[in-house]
Amino acid sequence: MGGKMSKNGNPSAVLQFDGNLQYVSELFSYEEACKLDPELEFFDSNLQAQTKQAINKLAVGVEVRSLSVESLKDVISCLLEMNQEVVKVILERKQDIWKSPELFDLVEEYFNNSLQTMDFCTALEKCLKRAKDGQMIIQVALQQFAEAGEGHHQKTLEELRSFKMAASPFTEEFFTLLQSVYSQQVSMLKKLVAKKSKLDKKLKSIKVWRRVSSIIFASVFATVLICSVVAAAVAAPPVAAALAAASAIPIGSAGKWVDSLWKNYEVALKSQKEVINSMHVGAYVAIKDLDNIRVLVDRLEIEIGSLLQNVDFALQAQDAIKLGIEEITKKFEVFTKSIEDLDDHATRCHRDIQRARTVVLQKIIKHPS
Numbered sequence: 001m002g003g004k005m006s007k008n009g010n011p012s013a014v015l016q017f018d019g020n021l022q023y024v025s026e027l028f029s030y031e032e033a034c035k036l037d038p039e040l041e042f043f044d045s046n047l048q049a050q051t052k053q054a055i056n057k058l059a060v061g062v063e064v065r066s067l068s069v070e071s072l073k074d075v076i077s078c079l080l081e082m083n084q085e086v087v088k089v090i091l092e093r094k095q096d097i098w099k100s101p102e103l104f105d106l107v108e109e110y111f112n113n114s115l116q117t118m119d120f121c122t123a124l125e126k127c128l129k130r131a132k133d134g135q136m137i138i139q140v141a142l143q144q145f146a147e148a149g150e151g152h153h154q155k156t157l158e159e160l161r162s163f164k165m166a167a168s169p170f171t172e173e174f175f176t177l178l179q180s181v182y183s184q185q186v187s188m189l190k191k192l193v194a195k196k197s198k199l200d201k202k203l204k205s206i207k208v209w210r211r212v213s214s215i216i217f218a219s220v221f222a223t224v225l226i227c228s229v230v231a232a233a234v235a236a237p238p239v240a241a242a243l244a245a246a247s248a249i250p251i252g253s254a255g256k257w258v259d260s261l262w263k264n265y266e267v268a269l270k271s272q273k274e275v276i277n278s279m280h281v282g283a284y285v286a287i288k289d290l291d292n293i294r295v296l297v298d299r300l301e302i303e304i305g306s307l308l309q310n311v312d313f314a315l316q317a318q319d320a321i322k323l324g325i326e327e328i329t330k331k332f333e334v335f336t337k338s339i340e341d342l343d344d345h346a347t348r349c350h351r352d353i354q355r356a357r358t359v360v361l362q363k364i365i366k367h368p369s
Helices: 011-015 024-036 038-063 069-093 101-147 154-165 172-204 206-233 237-316 318-366
Strands: none
Touching (some): 101 154, 101 318, 154 318
16 A cells, blocks of 8 residues: 555645655555555555545545535545444454453462462371371381390280271371362363463464554555545645644554554563463472372372281281281381372472462563553
């Protein structure tokens, strides 16, 4: 439109409001955009046709040195059609990205889930304390057996009975809580993946907003051109000057405004994606930590079950205690290692959640309002 329109009606004489042609670079940029974007080129062709038609109507009025009502109606109709095209494009692409209830709900859910996962870590620590109490009982039993003489293992048997009578360190409530927080984190991860996919699609469609910007610029340019021709045609220099001055402002300001709007849109999308990515990483790490904890809990339960079998064997008869203690001694080291591994992972899970919450908060602070 930039090159073609410049040949119609000598617009340089009309647009030279302040002594020079102000928008040459914008028009060249718009022409390049049309070459690269078929939809924008189609819009430009329609815009050229409408603008040319309006100016031709005005030219007829100028030849008879008067403007007919019909010609003015045509001009008004042309302006309305161009504006409607712009409105249509904007409404089709309108997105309220500065206020995102969906993102807010995800953030709120993420922090609630992380708090419940930390509560689970606290529950796990209580279970580990009971497991360590059992570890201490077995350790005392082994020491007493080593120190006692042949046939004097009453205290050892008492300790073994205490271990047998102790409830399992992992209660039904613990496993229910583990399943609950695990399901929450998996659900959270799915929602974040879906939201991230939506944001990626929006970022890929940024070129649409470039098109919108170009459409607005071209429409405003054409509108100013037509209004200027109207002002010249009625041969009223003061009116022509006033219209030109008033119309010169929207071209530059509208272009800058639309450009800043597009940039804000892109910045907001990228900021949202940063928040989503940080929550995605946090949820993923939490799931992996919970997976490891589940495996280690199962392993520890197996070790406890094996120890209980050996304790039962040692308690059967006086002559069985020695063989039972030998088996318990063999498994005690593995039992202790399982407790230490689980303790380390519980600490790691709690720390990972705290770090992830901190990262998400930092991203939110940076997120544009």
